[in-house]
Amino acid sequence: MSKSDDSRSTSAFDDEAVLLVGHGSRRAKSNEQVRELAAGLESRLGIPVDAAFLELAEPAIDDAIAELAAVTSQVTVVHCSLFAASHVKNDVPLAIEQARATHDVELNNGAHLGIHPAILDLLDERAASVESELDVDRTDDDVAVVVCGRGSSDPDANGDVHKLARLLYEGRAFDRVEASFIGVTEPTLEDTLHGLSKHRPDAVVVLPYMLGDGVLTQRVRDWTAEFDDDYPYVDALAGDPLGTDSRLLDVFADRWQEARTDSVEMSCDTCKYKVDLEGYEEDVGGARAMLRALAHQDAHADREDVDDEPHTHDAPEKHVMVCTNRTCADMGSPAVLERLRQKARDSEHCDARITRSSCLGRCGDGPMVAVYPDGIWYGDVAAEDAERLVADHLDRDRIVSDLVDQTL
Template sequence: MSQTDTAPTIGDEEAILLIGHGSRRERSNEQVRELAAGLESRLGIPVDAAFLELAEPSIEDALAELAAVVSRVTAVHCSLFAASHVKNDVPIAIDRARTTHDLEIDVGSHLGIHPAILDLLDDRAAAVEAQLGVDRATDDVAVVLCGRGSSDPDANGDVHKLARLLYEGRAFDRVDAAFVGVTEPRLEDTLHGLAKHRPDAVVVLPYMLGDGVLTQRVRDWTAEFDADYPYVDALAGDPLGTDSRLLDVFADRWQEARSGSVEMSCDTCKYKVDLEGYEEDVGGARAMLRALAHHEAHADREDVDDEPHAHDAPDKHVTVCTNRTCADMGSPAVLERLRQAARDSEHADARITRTSCLGRCGDGPMVAVYPDGVWYGDVDADDAGRIVSDHLDRDRIVSDLVDQLL
């Protein structure tokens, strides 16, 4: 039984914001909007779509529009796993909205591992088997579940878990996990390794929501493998797309959020615990600064063949806390003076933005410089020129202003 069978009473002034990543391919963005429309029909309350990057509206703009007509919004992720977008980028955007609008905002979990998704993947595999003319009950059919790959071990681990669950109870010869990039094993290597086992067929399932650049890359690599190994039939299936079963998952994530029962995998979160090889990522402040830099520095490149997360980042990213306490202490003037000094400089290559609370109330105005991890406290407008001329121009820390080093 779906959790939504016992959903709490829905208020008249409530809406859902379905948050997608955003793509250079408008078809992928349109799929998110289609899912939003389907979820609105399913639940009977308004559902708007927003995007983290590369598409409009942004999360902040969408929440600003909703704040004018509703009092409560539940943010539901289209993200498949809990990596940096779910843990950092979206929460920062929502925290900004909370400080700006009189709006109650609940935040749901990522799609994650759900029985409806397993059923959907099983059907995607069956469709490919039909095209290849094989039957898993009588033929050796190997499946590769291919994710995009992440720098977060938690997210990568869930791809392997999902692959194992897809294998359990089904007659596949094997189900392996692979990735397009960022981490190992890569899809190309996994396919070539499978050839040694000489299965009758290889079914590649792109574990992605939209039909975008990475999905096409999965198809191309699979086609190349099929051509290189004539004794193995290989074909890639379709992504998750707008299948109605995803609405079951979204509905469950919506109810969890509004009932306060969202669970995250904190025991294996690289921002909370020491994991081998990820020790430098521990710490909420560091995670927040990386998320801010990602959000502000993302370049919307025209070339769709570029890596999906290619960046034209400046050398430095400077954030100024403009939350209430720091604002009362003069942070807006610091922000403007920093920007003016950077414009006047011939050497400063920096993006200077505002941010919400940095958790150092009373020690502000606070200024953080990334990727150096240097936080300056008790900064006034007159100090802005020194931060630019010393730190941004000559890469020298202004020692008498340092609050902490990350």
């Protein structure tokens, strides 16, 4: 999508635009699917919709926002991510916070696609298509379904795959519906398929729960074909991913409306960055989440523009995050943020990006200032400390020891 498209209304740009954010792939076909969805959403909403990518494709989120900020007053970010894992919870919000510090534009951040009736209908239709190819009928034959997700290190996202599978089972005549994953977590697709063989169903329908048709969907097809060969008494076949089905536009439209009306609902009660979940206690507070997001960004910085890595981020030497959550804000963090920016602008040597941050999990010890990639957190920072932080740490790499709260 390009803002130079003659079919677009200039007056619409003066008011609002949408940025549809996909993951990005080395496969041009997968990236083109995101652009196709953006075009469909633009027709549905009647306002400009551009596409951007987290990695492996262009434009990057910051570049896309910069382009839109020049021609519109409000940008709403809508996610192509199916579930809320680290990209939704960390990477995109970080990019948006950086953009807010750089551009004079209102930015709204929407939720992931999540679980939606339109998606359940779409999966049901994908299953019916596979049943037709296998010449089975769920009302007369024993048909099992496997919903196969990518797999994540976030238990919240993995739990939603199981919820989706259960909702697909409810009210339908499938013998059973199982959740499985390609990797990262369990049960894997291979284990799930072998487990289903013990029930001797007439057919197994495997549904890749992915947006694009890429490497992982091909792996789903390959593993399903191997299972079909190994168990001649069970007919097994994998269906198509979600693709660019028009029902996805209904979900995107809902997420857009939620974001622009400040009614986004996230699964905070089961978010590993906010509550103690067994085995994920060290992630609470956002410290590791932030470190992971910044490391992910820096991993793509200053690379040569080669064919298999078509994007780069022009990253600064340091990234400074100032907590502006309620407690730190009450203790004066907005003044700290502004003074740091002033001192950084006045410095001839400072190469740092200074942005706001959400809660860093150190309430009561603030205002908190985190400097990366150094992993140095400063606590109880006052506005008058900004000059020392810039002159010593940001300019000369000398830690201001009396302000250090913790190091990561």
